[in-house]
Amino acid sequence: MQQLESIYFIxxxxxxxxxxxxxxxxxxxxxxxxxxxxTELTRRLTEEGAQIHYTDDPAIxxxxxxxxxxxxxxxxPAIPADHQEMAWFRSQGFEIQKRAYVLGLLTRSxxxxxxxxxxxxxxxxSMLAHLLHQSHVGCNAFLGGIxxxxxxxxxxxxxxxxxxxxxxxxxxxxxxxxxYATVITAADADHLDIYGTVEAYKESFAHYTSLVQQGGALIxxxxxxxxxxxxxxxxxxxYGRHEGDFHAENLRIGGGRITFxxxxxxxxxxxxxxxxxxSINIDNGIAAMALAQVAGATADEIREAMATFAGVDRxxxxxxxxxxxxxxxxxxxxxxEIRQSILSLREVFDGRKITAIFQPHLYTRTRDFYREFAEAxxxxxxxxxxxxxxxxxxxxxxxxxxxxxxxxxxxxxxxLCQKKDVQAILRQGHYDVLVVLGAGDLDNQVPAIKQLLLxxx
Numbered sequence: 001m002q003q004l005e006s007i008y009f010i011x012x013x014x015x016x017x018x019x020x021x022x023x024x025x026x027x028x029x030x031x032x033x034x035x036x037x038x039t040e041l042t043r044r045l046t047e048e049g050a051q052i053h054y055t056d057d058p059a060i061x062x063x064x065x066x067x068x069x070x071x072x073x074x075x076x077p078a079i080p081a082d083h084q085e086m087a088w089f090r091s092q093g094f095e096i097q098k099r100a101y102v103l104g105l106l107t108r109s110x111x112x113x114x115x116x117x118x119x120x121x122x123x124x125x126s127m128l129a130h131l132l133h134q135s136h137v138g139c140n141a142f143l144g145g146i147x148x149x150x151x152x153x154x155x156x157x158x159x160x161x162x163x164x165x166x167x168x169x170x171x172x173x174x175x176x177x178x179x180y181a182t183v184i185t186a187a188d189a190d191h192l193d194i195y196g197t198v199e200a201y202k203e204s205f206a207h208y209t210s211l212v213q214q215g216g217a218l219i220x221x222x223x224x225x226x227x228x229x230x231x232x233x234x235x236x237x238x239y240g241r242h243e244g245d246f247h248a249e250n251l252r253i254g255g256g257r258i259t260f261x262x263x264x265x266x267x268x269x270x271x272x273x274x275x276x277x278x279s280i281n282i283d284n285g286i287a288a289m290a291l292a293q294v295a296g297a298t299a300d301e302i303r304e305a306m307a308t309f310a311g312v313d314r315x316x317x318x319x320x321x322x323x324x325x326x327x328x329x330x331x332x333x334x335x336x337e338i339r340q341s342i343l344s345l346r347e348v349f350d351g352r353k354i355t356a357i358f359q360p361h362l363y364t365r366t367r368d369f370y371r372e373f374a375e376a377x378x379x380x381x382x383x384x385x386x387x388x389x390x391x392x393x394x395x396x397x398x399x400x401x402x403x404x405x406x407x408x409x410x411x412x413x414x415x416l417c418q419k420k421d422v423q424a425i426l427r428q429g430h431y432d433v434l435v436v437l438g439a440g441d442l443d444n445q446v447p448a449i450k451q452l453l454l455x456x457x
Contacts, residue, residue, distance in 0.1 A: 005070035009033035058088035104176030116167035117185030127288035135301035148310035193364035275309035333439035335372035359438035374407035382413035389440025
C-alpha cells in the first residue's frame, strides 16, 4: 500500500467501515467518503472530521481525494456493481481495497484477537474489547456494533500490542486476517449466495484456521464441525456452556441475574456475573474470557469487567423492562440466531407471552432458509412478519415473507404486514414481552414503538 495522504471510504457509514474511518482520523489522515443515507453514525463521523456525502456522483468527490498517487479507496462488498464513484476510481487508476484487506494489515502489525462464526461475533468481540480495555493489557478494537459502555464501535490504545477484530465470513473477508488467537463461535451455513454450498461455506472456516499464527491459539465452540488446519505450535482449545476446556460450573440463573464459575486451563475464575443476564451470553462470555486469558488479563480484571459489560446496541437491547412489559430489539437474522434469541427470552421470562416482529434480511437468505426461519419463529407465541429487507439484493421471483408465514406453526398467532403498518398493528394489541428481530431497517422504528408502548401503559 502506497504512502497515504488521504483515504476515501465507499460505504463509510457501515458499522464495520466507520470503525476504520475513526482509526484513520485518529492517525491524523484526511478521511472522506460516500454513503447512501445520512444516519446518526455518519453525522458523528462528520463531527469527528470525516468529509462524507450522500450522492453517488464522482464530480463532488472533494479535491483532497482525487489524486490516485496518494489516496487509498476502501469499499464494502455491499456496494452495488454499478456504483458510479467506484467506476470513476477504477478508471483513474486508484488503489482500491476491501475493508477486510485493511483489517488484515492491522493483524500483521499487531496481535490480532479475532472472533469468527455465523452468530455471536459482535457481542463476543465487544465483550472481549471491554475485558481488555478494563485490564492492564488494553487493546485496540474494531467492532461490529456500538458498545453501550463506550458509545462507539472503535477503541484506541497506542500502547497495547493487541487489536480486537470481528472476523466476518461474508465474501470470505476473514481470509485477509492473520489472527494471533481466534474464537469460532459457530459454523451454521449462511451466505449461500456467496458460497453456493454448505460444503464451500465450511471450507472457508477450515481455511481460516490455517491463518492462525504460530504460537497463537484457536478456541472452537463444541459441536462446530470443520476441518481444522493448524500451523505448528498453535494451541487448540474448545469451549462450551457445560463442557470443554473452557466451561461454566455452578451456574445460577434467577432473579434477573446469571452467575457461574469459569473452568479454564489458564486458571479458573470464580464468581463471574453477567452484566447483561441473558443465557446466550454465558456462551459468549466464556469465549470472550478465554481470549482475554490468552492475552494475559487477570482473573480479578476479568471478573470485574464481566459484571460491568453493558451490552451492544441491537443485541438484546432492552428498551423497556418492567413487571408488566418488556420491549427489546435484537439483531438476530439467521435461523439459529433467532432460535437462540427466543430460547434465551423463554429462559429469562418463563411463562410470559413472547411476541416478535421479524423483518427477514435478504431474498437469498429467505429463499435458502425459510423453513428454518419458520421453525425458529414457531417457538414464539405470536409473530408479526414484515416484507424482506433487500440490502444489496434485487428481488427474486417467488421469494417473499409469505414463504416463512406459510411454514409457521399452524396454531400460533401470526400476521403478515408491510413495515409501514407495524405501529398501527401494535396500537391494536396488548403485549407482554415484545422483541424486534432482524438486521434490516425496522430497528429505525424502535424509538417510536417504545413511545407507543409506554403511552399504552
